[in-house]
Amino acid sequence: MESITTSSYAVHFNGNAFLQLKDYLGKHTYSKVFVLVDENTKEHCLPVFEKTLANAFPFDLIAIKAGEVHKNIEACTHVWQALSALDADRKSLLINLGGGVVTDLGGFVASTYKRGIDFINIPTTLLSMVDASVGGKTGVDLGSLKNQIGVINQPKMVLVSTVFLETLEDRQMRSGFAEMLKHGLIQDASYWKALKSLSNLDTIGGDIYTSVSIKNKVVLEDPTEQHLRKILNFGHTLGHAVESYFLENDDKETLLHGEAIAVGMVLEAYLSNKLTGLPTEDLEDIKTSFFKWYPKVDFTSSDITAILSMLKFDKKNSHGNINFVLLESIGNPVIDVKIPNDLYEGAFAYYKV
Amino acid sequence: MESITTSSYAVHFNGNAFLQLKDYLGKHTYSKVFVLVDENTKEHCLPVFEKTLANAFPFDLIAIKAGEVHKNIEACTHVWQALSALDADRKSLLINLGGGVVTDLGGFVASTYKRGIDFINIPTTLLSMVDASVGGKTGVDLGSLKNQIGVINQPKMVLVSTVFLETLEDRQMRSGFAEMLKHGLIQDASYWKALKSLSNLDTIGGDIYTSVSIKNKVVLEDPTEQHLRKILNFGHTLGHAVESYFLENDDKETLLHGEAIAVGMVLEAYLSNKLTGLPTEDLEDIKTSFFKWYPKVDFTSSDITAILSMLKFDKKNSHGNINFVLLESIGNPVIDVKIPNDLYEGAFAYYKV
Numbered sequence: 001m002e003s004i005t006t007s008s009y010a011v012h013f014n015g016n017a018f019l020q021l022k023d024y025l026g027k028h029t030y031s032k033v034f035v036l037v038d039e040n041t042k043e044h045c046l047p048v049f050e051k052t053l054a055n056a057f058p059f060d061l062i063a064i065k066a067g068e069v070h071k072n073i074e075a076c077t078h079v080w081q082a083l084s085a086l087d088a089d090r091k092s093l094l095i096n097l098g099g100g101v102v103t104d105l106g107g108f109v110a111s112t113y114k115r116g117i118d119f120i121n122i123p124t125t126l127l128s129m130v131d132a133s134v135g136g137k138t139g140v141d142l143g144s145l146k147n148q149i150g151v152i153n154q155p156k157m158v159l160v161s162t163v164f165l166e167t168l169e170d171r172q173m174r175s176g177f178a179e180m181l182k183h184g185l186i187q188d189a190s191y192w193k194a195l196k197s198l199s200n201l202d203t204i205g206g207d208i209y210t211s212v213s214i215k216n217k218v219v220l221e222d223p224t225e226q227h228l229r230k231i232l233n234f235g236h237t238l239g240h241a242v243e244s245y246f247l248e249n250d251d252k253e254t255l256l257h258g259e260a261i262a263v264g265m266v267l268e269a270y271l272s273n274k275l276t277g278l279p280t281e282d283l284e285d286i287k288t289s290f291f292k293w294y295p296k297v298d299f300t301s302s303d304i305t306a307i308l309s310m311l312k313f314d315k316k317n318s319h320g321n322i323n324f325v326l327l328e329s330i331g332n333p334v335i336d337v338k339i340p341n342d343l344y345e346g347a348f349a350y351y352k353v
Numbered sequence: 354m355e356s357i358t359t360s361s362y363a364v365h366f367n368g369n370a371f372l373q374l375k376d377y378l379g380k381h382t383y384s385k386v387f388v389l390v391d392e393n394t395k396e397h398c399l400p401v402f403e404k405t406l407a408n409a410f411p412f413d414l415i416a417i418k419a420g421e422v423h424k425n426i427e428a429c430t431h432v433w434q435a436l437s438a439l440d441a442d443r444k445s446l447l448i449n450l451g452g453g454v455v456t457d458l459g460g461f462v463a464s465t466y467k468r469g470i471d472f473i474n475i476p477t478t479l480l481s482m483v484d485a486s487v488g489g490k491t492g493v494d495l496g497s498l499k500n501q502i503g504v505i506n507q508p509k510m511v512l513v514s515t516v517f518l519e520t521l522e523d524r525q526m527r528s529g530f531a532e533m534l535k536h537g538l539i540q541d542a543s544y545w546k547a548l549k550s551l552s553n554l555d556t557i558g559g560d561i562y563t564s565v566s567i568k569n570k571v572v573l574e575d576p577t578e579q580h581l582r583k584i585l586n587f588g589h590t591l592g593h594a595v596e597s598y599f600l601e602n603d604d605k606e607t608l609l610h611g612e613a614i615a616v617g618m619v620l621e622a623y624l625s626n627k628l629t630g631l632p633t634e635d636l637e638d639i640k641t642s643f644f645k646w647y648p649k650v651d652f653t654s655s656d657i658t659a660i661l662s663m664l665k666f667d668k669k670n671s672h673g674n675i676n677f678v679l680l681e682s683i684g685n686p687v688i689d690v691k692i693p694n695d696l697y698e699g700a701f702a703y704y705k706v
Contacts, residue, residue: 077426080495080502112465115492115503139468142433149433150468151504 017159033059038066041098044167099125107138111153124164126176130211144248162205175258189331196289239264272326370512386412391419397520452478460491464506477517479529483564497601515558528611542684549642592617625679
């Protein structure tokens with residue numbers, strides 16, 4: 001499969017991916033190579049990685065705990081200290097082998113270790129393949145505030161190999177699928193139609209390329225998120241607040257990122273219907289399609305109050321205003337929409353029925 | 354005094370500095386302005402800052418503990434959390450009012466808060482005026498490893514006002530003076546001669562402009578430290594190891610940065626005499642001049658062994674090699690020099706007699 005070229009690096013796919021990695025390491029003289037994993041990818045993905053590369057180069061392994069609750073500064077400190085203890089220097093390379101927690105955190109650690117060392121991302125979840133592979137966002141959470149600390153910095157290369165998807169549970173697959181559905185909603189009505197009509201996700205590997213292409217096109221046009229790139233936040237303004245609330249609340253089962261933004265997309269589709277002309281039949285289509293893939297989340301009225309109070313911490317807000325990305329129709333987003341306060345309750349009410 | 358223009362921002366001096374700040378804030382619409390201080394600058398510098406600006410704009414204050422031992426990730430977390438709690442958003446501005454700890458840490462916090470907000474530095478120590486005002490290095494220590502975590506990122510503006518020097522102790526003045534002496538040694542023999550001949554530092558304010566100009570010229574030619582910029586590290590390879598060792602060791606009185614690199618410059622002048630042709634009379638001149646300003650530091654042989662073992666953590670090292678900046682003569686540096694292991698003991702022996 002052809003590689004996708006971003007502003008500064010290439011995303012390589014499947015069979016070609018590991019050939020490109022070997023070629024790259026042959027051409028660059030790194031003092032040392034480090035591989036960052038979490039407990040899960042150490043067990044399920046590292047053996048595949050090692051077998052495929054067949055000892056093409058030596059590396060030191062650094063492991064962190066799995067899960068979004070460990071995507072924090074304490075875990076960064078653990079990795080910074082491990083790099084120091086293993087004599088990593090400015091000419092060292094960090095390869096991040098894992099889902100979004102590993103690639104976001106590993107990218108931030110590499111970008112800040114000795115003021116920046118090179119890194120390569122190998123996303124192992126569907127979510128990280130279609131979302132984190134392009135865009136250069138790195139970072140960690142601060143308490144329950146998602147991605148509050150981070151930098152924009154590009155990896156040297158991203159390798160997408162669907163072989164890692166075989167190790168994923170269905171719930172993880174659906175989490176990534178939500179971002180793919182978003183790519184259809186914001187850029188390509190026929191892609192949306194094709195994806196929502198799938199009967200299962202067994203063959204989804206073939207669509208990853210389309211999603212990476214869509215995201216790359218958007219990021220290339222607006223790398224610093226001044227205008228177009230904001231459309232990638234569809235479903236994320238309310239989705240992030242929902243995700244943070246469930247993460248913070250010990251009584252609630254934590255939602256995966258895709259599960260939270262699936263909720264966010266239904267809520268924001270409702271707002272689009274009220275404010276930016278999204279036809280009611282499209283709204284119904286969006287709601288029905290998401291409920292086909294994602295179980296309905298229960299919200300009490302005190303949950304909703306708490307979620308709305310978290311909105312102000314969204315990174316995209318400034319001067320106290322909350323800017324939403326909404327849809328005029330499927331495939332046609334509009335940015336920087338302000339929401340009258342009285343519409344939020346209606347959005348949750350629509351979600352619940 | 355004329356402003357000095359760096360690659361992306363201006364350094365403004367004295368009377369002009371605060372006029373420029375007011376003008377800048379009038380032209381930019383920041384959602385909120387935050388001022389970062391430490392306990393010392395809160396007491397001694399903030400009142401001057403407030404009086405000079407005469408309530409030109411409202412701001413929120415954030416304070417950290419003073420001292421290099423608090424230049425760490427825990428202090429960053431404190432500031433990130435304070436910014437979150439005070440509703441700082443992507444369009445907020447952070448003004449760092451303090452010495453190198455405040456400007457280095459504040460620059461790093463700003464560069465990583467919500468993936469980067471604007472910041473302005475107002476250095477209040479002689480050291481931070483002549484050293485940290487240009488170059489874009491931000492960061493914090495990791496344990497005893499200096500500046501191990503950080504990024505390169507530029508402030509929007511730097512304001513150098515000698516009014517803050519009036520609040521400094523002599524020891525702090527001498528610490529900054531060591532970097533100025535370095536500027537002479539690496540770039541300008543006549544500047545070195547003028548500075549070393551001073552009888553006191555009462556009028557040093559007038560020389561800050563020369564030091565900032567020298568550093569800016571070097572950084573403009575090589576912003577990413579591929580070649581020329583390395584000369585700014587003269588005295589710092591051994592100096593940093595000395596500084597880290599004294600910082601880490603509870604039995605030792607902590608050395609200020611300038612005191613440590615003053616030791617480093619004498620040691621590296623000795624190496625220059627052995628390896629790169631620095632005339633013996635220049636070596637003697639350097640040693641005599643530093644001992645005029647800086648008390649001799651006591652090193653036991655176990656101190657020396659420990660200091661040399663810390664060298665490998667210097668950020669400039671790669672592939673296990675330690676690269677030194679040495680002098681061919683005063684004003685003429687040479688980069689990327691490797692040191693035979695048996696020379697280090699001699700350097701310390703020369704320092705001690």
